[in-house]
Amino acid sequence: MMIKIDMESAEFKAVMEDTKKFTDKVCESKGWVYHPVEDVNEGVTMGLARNKMIYNKRFCPCFMVVGETKEERKAADNRICPCKPAIEKEIPQEGKCHCGIFCTPEYAKANAIEIEAEEVAHNHSRGLTKEECEVILTHEQLDGDEIISLLEARELKMVDFNLVDVREWMEWNQERIVGTDYLVPTTSFYNQLEQIENQKEKPTILYCLTGSRSAYCQNVMKDMGWKQVSNYTRGIIAYSGDKTSGE
Incomplete structure (x- = not known):
């Protein structure tokens, strides 16, 4: 009843x-x-x-x-x-x-910062603070708004991370996110990963076309000892920020 x-x-x-x-x-x-x-x-x-x-x-x-x-x-x-x-x-x-x-007071404080960071990233009401950037970079899954905000913050030297494209060279050449640091194609992932082998402590964001390949590579990198690897869940196909092309 x-x-x-x-x-x-x-x-x-x-x-x-x-x-x-x-x-x-x-x-x-x-x-x-x-x-x-x-x-x-x-x-x-x-x-x-x-x-x-x-x-x-x-x-x-x-x-x-x-x-x-x-x-x-x-x-x-x-x-x-x-x-x-x-x-x-x-x-x-x-x-x-x-x-x-x-x-706990510690949990409440961290959660409040995370909530504020997500609101700022999605509403673009202001730039992210350094603390908010660091919180977002701990997320395993990121969306386009968060990546745009993080790239803006990196330009201001508030945070540092690697943005890695795991698609193939022809896709990268055709179109990629402005601010991409490395191309590490999934088909030759282990070999090309040597480019950043010495940067396992630096936060890394991966992206591909739709988020599928980058999710696979994310798991590989975590198993190989990368400290923090985030995946752009929807991929460049859904990205609304600046893009570029060519070599």
Whole structure:
């Protein structure tokens, strides 16, 4: 049976307020902070408040509540906030709980920077900061807007990386992204990779026509010890930035 809660009712609003006080105390006592995206916190708090109204327990809203009776629910070992897996494993190892509301300060800061960096890269509202560039370069998959923003930042000497085309010479000669540093064709990849064999510590971005060949080469390079290799997932066919051609 589906239980419907009136979110505008005085009862629900009161439970929401109490639940917010509860999560505030959890953060304070554990040294945690809230997720940098407020919608995450609001959604989880609403779920906790709902479960408090229905079961008189703040069961984790990201998991089903098992058991029809109080005794059955206790025997089922349902997660009660803040749950044991979050305290003992998720937050220490991953920086956040499964639901996302509770985070370490370090995770929240890094996540906030990443969110801001992605927004700037896609909206072009301003140039990326050095810190934002470094965050984006840790992504295994990049889109065209992010590459454009990173190339702009590299021009300003805020960040350094290699942009590598893994298509064939005839494709490279016909059209390539302005700022491409190396051509390392997939068909002779191991031999041509010697060009940058001594640059395994430098972040590397790969691209091809559609993102397929570059994804394959990305895995090869990671297996060979490259520290950070990103793939342009959609390839040059979808690139809206500057391109050039010829030798």
